[in-house]
Amino acid sequence: MTLAPYVSQQPSGQLRPRRDPDWMVHQLPVQMVAHDFFRRFVSIFQELGTTLLEDADNIDHILDVSVAPPELVRWLGSWISAAPIDEALPEDLQRRMVRSAARTLTWRxxxxxxxxxxxxxxxxxxxxxxxxxIWRSGDAPADAxxxxxxxxxxxxxxxxxxxxxxxxxxxxxxxxxxxxxxxxxxxxxxxxxxxxxxxxxxx
CATH class of the missing domain: 3.30.300 (GMP Synthetase; Chain A, domain 3)
Structure with missing residues (x-):
């Protein structure tokens, strides 16, 4: 499951810039970068590595129902015994249902x-x-x-x-x-x- 690239906010308030799309290729020695074969060969691993790094970048947000993938939102709902959510429902409603279930769990x-x-x-x-x-002893109605x-x-x-x-x-x-x-x-x-x-x- 891959989340969309996310630009996160650091404690300083600054945004973390997106990763250079050629971050791995640019780590090659200058002589290897000049050869098209090496660039294309390393690009294969760069694409795979980018997917893993993007998931790692989003790990802090994967349990946030406002940005998590819909299938994960429904799964999170099962953690708190929320009723199964129909995937055909609007995505915004699914997120609100899980968020509300978590917020009102103690009031259920x-x-x-x-x-x-x-x-x-x-x-x-x-x-x-x-x-x-709440009634005094003996004052409670017969049917409450x-x-x-x-x-x-x-x-x-x-x-x-x-x-x-x-x-x-x-x-x-x-x-x-x-x-x-x-x-x-x-x-x-x-x-x-x-x-x-x-x-x-x-x-």
Whole structure:
């Protein structure tokens, strides 16, 4: 896997210049440089060496989801147990999904984490209501394990795919409902393959 050549910034703030394309040829003795055979022969190894050096130049950035190759971005997502990412999705969305999953990992399953995840997938505002809270002994309601999710749209995802991703984020013990544009499209415990709505006719 080869990354595109990258001009990195040094601690001094200066940019590291690109490598001379004939960096290996220019290391030959003057007498050998004058012969076309030696130049062409060394150029073969120079091309191979350049590929290795460019990868080494980029090693500091290979785990940066903003510049890493798309296939590596999806692989990085698997490190943090992110749901598998469809390679057909727009590249920018893939990067944002992994970045958001990493940022909200410690909030996973909470109202805050669900809201951020919904806003990422829908590319718009989201509302999360739940029955959780803190009560004095004996004052807790009989039913607090519920969550209601609302978004204006499913963004760039089909409704069925949107539901599948949300299903993995909702706490297993909680009953969940998902509304898209005020229309109920999913309730936990129901088969996502037969979700209630044909909203946007994406599914």
């Amino acid at each position: 399953g909470t109202a805050h984490g669900l809201r951020e995840f919904l806003e990422l997938l829908s590319d718009g505002p989201a509302e999360v209501e739940d029955g959780g809270g 394990a519920w969550v209601r999710l609302r978004v204006a749209s499913t963004g760039q995802l089909a409704v069925a795919e949107f539901i599948e991703r949300i299903r993995d984020e909702v706490p297993a013990h909680a009953r969940a409902e998902l509304y898209v544009a005020d229309e109920l499209v999913w309730r936990s415990g129901e088969d996502s393959g037969s979700h209630r709505s044909s909203y946007g006719r994406k599914a």
